[in-house]
Amino acid sequence: xxRKALVVDCLEAAKPERVRFEEWRKGGLDCVHVTVAxxxxxxxxxxxxxxxxxxxEDNSDLIALAxxxxxxxxxxxxxxxxxxxxxxxxxxxxxDIELVEVFYNLGIRIIQLTYNVQNRVASGCWETVDGGISKxxxxxxxxxxxxxxxxxxxxxxxxxxSMEAIENSSxxxxxxxxxxxxxxxxxxxxxxxxxxxxxxxxxxANGGVxxxxxxxxxxxxxxxCTLDTFIDMISWTVDKIGVDAVGFGTDYFMGWTVDRLKWxxxxxxxxxxxxxxxxxxxxxxWFQSPEDFPDIHAAMEKRGFSKAExxxxxxxxxxxxxxxxxx
Amino acid sequence: xxRKALVVDCLEAAKPERVRFEEWRKGGLDCVHVTVAxxxxxxxxxxxxxxxxxxxEDNSDLIALAxxxxxxxxxxxxxxxxxxxxxxxxxxxxxDIELVEVFYNLGIRIIQLTYNVQNRVASGCWETVDGGISKxxxxxxxxxxxxxxxxxxxxxxxxxxSMEAIENSSxxxxxxxxxxxxxxxxxxxxxxxxxxxxxxxxxxANGGVxxxxxxxxxxxxxxxCTLDTFIDMISWTVDKIGVDAVGFGTDYFMGWTVDRLKWxxxxxxxxxxxxxxxxxxxxxxWFQSPEDFPDIHAAMEKRGFSKAExxxxxxxxxxxxxxxxxx
Numbered sequence: 001x002x003r004k005a006l007v008v009d010c011l012e013a014a015k016p017e018r019v020r021f022e023e024w025r026k027g028g029l030d031c032v033h034v035t036v037a038x039x040x041x042x043x044x045x046x047x048x049x050x051x052x053x054x055x056x057e058d059n060s061d062l063i064a065l066a067x068x069x070x071x072x073x074x075x076x077x078x079x080x081x082x083x084x085x086x087x088x089x090x091x092x093x094x095x096d097i098e099l100v101e102v103f104y105n106l107g108i109r110i111i112q113l114t115y116n117v118q119n120r121v122a123s124g125c126w127e128t129v130d131g132g133i134s135k136x137x138x139x140x141x142x143x144x145x146x147x148x149x150x151x152x153x154x155x156x157x158x159x160x161x162s163m164e165a166i167e168n169s170s171x172x173x174x175x176x177x178x179x180x181x182x183x184x185x186x187x188x189x190x191x192x193x194x195x196x197x198x199x200x201x202x203x204x205a206n207g208g209v210x211x212x213x214x215x216x217x218x219x220x221x222x223x224x225c226t227l228d229t230f231i232d233m234i235s236w237t238v239d240k241i242g243v244d245a246v247g248f249g250t251d252y253f254m255g256w257t258v259d260r261l262k263w264x265x266x267x268x269x270x271x272x273x274x275x276x277x278x279x280x281x282x283x284x285x286w287f288q289s290p291e292d293f294p295d296i297h298a299a300m301e302k303r304g305f306s307k308a309e310x311x312x313x314x315x316x317x318x319x320x321x322x323x324x325x326x327x
Numbered sequence: 328x329x330r331k332a333l334v335v336d337c338l339e340a341a342k343p344e345r346v347r348f349e350e351w352r353k354g355g356l357d358c359v360h361v362t363v364a365x366x367x368x369x370x371x372x373x374x375x376x377x378x379x380x381x382x383x384e385d386n387s388d389l390i391a392l393a394x395x396x397x398x399x400x401x402x403x404x405x406x407x408x409x410x411x412x413x414x415x416x417x418x419x420x421x422x423d424i425e426l427v428e429v430f431y432n433l434g435i436r437i438i439q440l441t442y443n444v445q446n447r448v449a450s451g452c453w454e455t456v457d458g459g460i461s462k463x464x465x466x467x468x469x470x471x472x473x474x475x476x477x478x479x480x481x482x483x484x485x486x487x488x489s490m491e492a493i494e495n496s497s498x499x500x501x502x503x504x505x506x507x508x509x510x511x512x513x514x515x516x517x518x519x520x521x522x523x524x525x526x527x528x529x530x531x532a533n534g535g536v537x538x539x540x541x542x543x544x545x546x547x548x549x550x551x552c553t554l555d556t557f558i559d560m561i562s563w564t565v566d567k568i569g570v571d572a573v574g575f576g577t578d579y580f581m582g583w584t585v586d587r588l589k590w591x592x593x594x595x596x597x598x599x600x601x602x603x604x605x606x607x608x609x610x611x612x613w614f615q616s617p618e619d620f621p622d623i624h625a626a627m628e629k630r631g632f633s634k635a636e637x638x639x640x641x642x643x644x645x646x647x648x649x650x651x652x653x654x
Contacts, residue, residue, distance in 0.1 A: 039422060095366060095418060095446075096595035118461035119422075120446050120596065131458030134445035137596035268423035269447065269464035 005311035006030040006076055007297075008318040009290055010211040010247055011155070011177035013038075013088070015255030016055050021062040021081065027290040030076035030315065031066065033084040033176060033249070036108065037092045038115050039267035042099060045092040049085075049106055056083070067107055069323045084322075086110030086176070088156065090121045090141060097137070100144040109326060110176065111145060112153035113138070113165060117269060122161035125192045126274065130158030133168055142168045149327040151176075155211075155249070159192075162199050171325045172207030175200075177249035179212055183236045184220050193218050197240060204245035207324060209317045211249020212237065214287040218251075227286040227296070231303050234313065243309050247317045252290060253281070333357040333403055334624075335642035336617055337538040337574055338482070338504035340365075340415070342582030343382050348389040348408065354617040357403040357642065358393065360411040360503060360576070363435065364419045365442050366594035369426060372419040376412075376433055383410070394434055396650045411649075413437030413503070415483065417448045417468060424464065427471040436653060437503065438472060439480035440465070440492060444596060449488035452519045453601065457485030460495055469495045476654040478503075482538075482576070486519075489526050498652045499534030502527075504576035506539055510563045511547050520545050524567060531572035534651060536644045538576020539564065541614040545578075554613040554623070558630050561640065570636050574644045579617060580608070 007028050013035040014020050024032055036052060037045040056065055066072040066082035075082035085107045093099040093111075103111075113133070116124035121138040123130035133139055142165060145152055152173045154162040166173050181194035195203075200210060212234060216223040220233065237246050258279060265273035286292060293314075300310050334355050340362040341347050351359055363379060364372040383392055393399040393409035402409035412434045420426040420438075430438075440460070443451035448465040450457040460466055469492060472479055479500045481489040493500050508521035522530075527537060541557060543550040564573050585606060592600035613619060620641075627637050 041421065091422060094368065094421075094595075097597060098595065117463045118445075118447055118458065118465070120444070123458060123461075126463060127458070128462045129458040131445065131450060131454070131456040134450075135455045136444045136453060136601060138445070140597055268421075268425065270424060270467055274463060 003073070004076075006072065006315040006319050007293065008247065008315035009033070009250050009252070009293070010174065010209075010318050011035065011086070011213075011249035012252040012290070014252050015260075016052065017255060018059055018062070020255070021059050023289045023291045024081040025062055027293040029081050029290055029293065031072050031082040031084060031318070032290075033086050033110055035088050036085050038088040038264065039091045039269075042092055042094050042096075045087070045103070052083075052085070065107055067109065068326050069319060072319070072322070084109050086112070086151075086153065088112045088153075089115035090119055091115075093141065095120060095137070097140050097144060100141060100150070101148055104148045104150060108150065109322075110151040110153050110174065112155055112176070113141070113157050113161060115156045115267075117267075122165065123158045124156050124161075125158050127158055130160040132160045132164040139168060146170045149325055151321065151325045156193065159196060159199060162195070163202060166202050166206050166208065169206075172209070172321050173203060174208060174321060175203060175210040175249075177211045177213045177215070177251040179218050179233060180210075180237050180240070183233050184218065200237070200241050200245070204241035207321065209245050209247045209321050210237065210241075211247045211318075213249055213251045214284055215251040215253070216281040216283060219284070223282040223284060225284050227284070227299050230284070230286070230296070231299050234300065235303065238309075238313075243312055244317055244320075246313050247315065248293075248296075248313070250287070250290065254289070256280070331403075332638035333399065333642040333646050334620065335574065335645040336360070336577050336579070336620070337501065337536075337645050338362065338413070338540075338576035339579040339617070341579050342587075343379065344582060345386055345389070347582070348386050350616045350618045351408040352389055354620040356408050356617055356620065358399050358409040358411060358645070359617075360413050360437055362415050363412050365415040365591065366418045366596075369419055369421050369423075372414070372430070379410075379412070392434055394436065395653050396646060399646070399649070411436050413439070413478075413480065415439045415480075416442035417446055418442075420468065422447060422464070424467050424471060427468060427477070428475055431475045431477060435477065436649075437478040437480050437501065439482055439503070440468070440484050440488060442483045442594075444594075449492065450485045451483050451488075452485050454485055457487040459487045459491040466495060473497045476652055478648065478652045483520065486523060486526060489522070490529060493529050493533050493535065496533075499536070499648050500530060501535060501648060502530060502537040502576075504538050504540045504542070504578040506545050506560060507537075507564050507567070510560050511545065527564070527568050527572070531568035534648065536572055536574045536648050537564065537568075538574045538645075540576055540578045541611055542578040542580070543608040543610060546611070550609040550611060552611050554611070554626050557611070557613070557623070558626050561627065562630065565636075565640075570639055571644055571647075573640050574642065575620075575623075575640070577614070577617065581616070583607070
C-alpha cells in the first residue's frame, strides 16, 4: 500500500472539545498540533494535561496522542487524527531545566520559546528590545529540547530571539503559525507577529517550516481576506523560501469567550491589554473551520501547484520536520 | 531625647538563626535587610515567610519585623534589631503583577529585579546581552513597587537593566550590596557583579544608595583585603558620588553548606554552575561577622570621616532612602 500524503495543521488553539475533533475528521486532518498550555505554570499545566487525557479517552474514536512520526502514521491509518501536544510558551518549565524532560515524558513535542513578551528564555514580538536567547536558561532549554527531540517553535518570538533560536538549535526550527510580514504589510499586524523575509530565509536554510495562517489579525485584508489572496500569500512565500519550507498552522481559535482573549493579551503580566481587545475575530468566509482545508488544497491545485507541491505544503513538510526533530 | 543615628546592614543572606540575631545585637545593628527568597517560586516563598514568622516569634527579645521607618525607630528604641524583608529576585512574583501587592502585604519592602540571569522583568549581570527592563511585565512591576512603596534593588542586575530601573523608578533605587568596579578592577570580579562608575553616578543623582560589601568575591584582594583597603574603597566611592549615596550591605553569607552556593549559582536554570564553585568564602579578618561593624566605623573616623559622615554611611543614608520609598 502506498503511504498517503499526510495533512497537518501545525497549530490550533481552540477550546478542546469533541466538536473540534469532528471538524478535523471532516477536514481530512491526519495530525493537529494543539496548544496544551500558554502562560500557565507547571502545576496548572499538569491539570491541562489531565484534561487532555480525559478528552483522548472519551474521544478515542476520533483522536489519539502521537509522540513520534510512526505514531502519527499509525493513527492516520486507523482513520483518526493524531494529536501532537505543544506549549505556546516556556512558562510551564518555570525556572527548571529538568522540566523539559519531565514534559517530554508527558508527551509534549513542540514548545514555543515565549508568547509575546520577555520570559527567562527569550523575548517576544511585543517587546521593544529583544535581547535574544538568554545565555544560561535559554541556551540550556534549546539544547535540552534538541537532545530529547522536541521542536523549537518561534512563532510569537521577537526577531532577534527567533534568529538566535535558529542559530542555537541543532535541529530544524518551526514557525508553527505566522505569515510573511513583507507580503502582509505592517499596518494590519498585531505587534509584529508576522515574520521578516530575512528570518524566513534563515528558517528555510536550516530546514525549518512556516505554518501560514488564516487568522484574521495577521492576514492581508483581515476577516475580508479572499481565498485568492491567501493563495497569493502561499505562492509568494514559496517563491521566496521554497516549497519545502511552507505549511499550514491555522491558529484556529474557537469555543472560547473573550476572557480567553484577555488571557492571551495580558496573561498575568498586566492588568490591561496593551492592544485593544475588540472581541473574537470573524474568520474568513472560506475558512470557517478546519473542515475547509480541502477547499484550500483544491484552490492551490487550481492555481497551478502540482499535486506533489500541494502534498508538501498540506502536511508533508511538517512530517519531514517532525522526523528531523523527534529523531 | 535626641534620636540616635541608626546603623543599617542593607543586605545579609545568612541562614536565619538565633546566632545571627545575637551578632546583630553585639554589632549594634538597628536594622538588617534580610533575603527571604531568591530564585524561589511563590509557593516556596510563602513557606520561607512562614519560617521567618516563627523566627520572629521565637527571637522577639532580639528582633522584630519593620514595615516602615517609624517601626525601625521603635524597634531600635526597644533595644532590638529591626528586620526588613526582601527578595533577591522577582521569581517569587512568578508571572503575576498582582503578587507585588500580595507580598507587600506580607511585609516585603525591597525586591531585587533579578538574580544574575534574565527573568521576566530584567537581565542579570551574568547575561551577555542585557535588553533592559522588559516593556510589559518589567515596567509594570517597577511601577507597582513605586505605587506601594517598595525599594527597587538592582544589585545583581546587568548594566542596562540597572540604568533603566533608575530611569523607570519614581523613587530612589538601591544597590543594596555591590562594590565599585572601577576601584576593584575587573580581574577578581564574579561576572560583573560590581557597578560601573557611570551607573553609580546615575544612582546617586536620583537619590539612590550603594551598600558597599566585604564579601570576598567582589572585594579588592579577596579574602586578604585589608580594612585599610576597604576604607580606601569607601573614600573612593564618596569622592565619586558623594557621602549621601554610600552605605553598607555586607552580603554576609554564613551558616549554609556548599549546596546553598550551588543554588545561588545555578538555581534550577542550569545543571552545572557557569562559574567554578570553590567552596564557601573566607571572610576578611576584620569582618568575621556583623559584630565587627563598630571597628569599621572606628576606622572611618580614624581616617578622617566626621561623625556626621560616619553616621550617614553607617545607616542614615539607608534610612533616608527607606523613607523616600516606604512613603
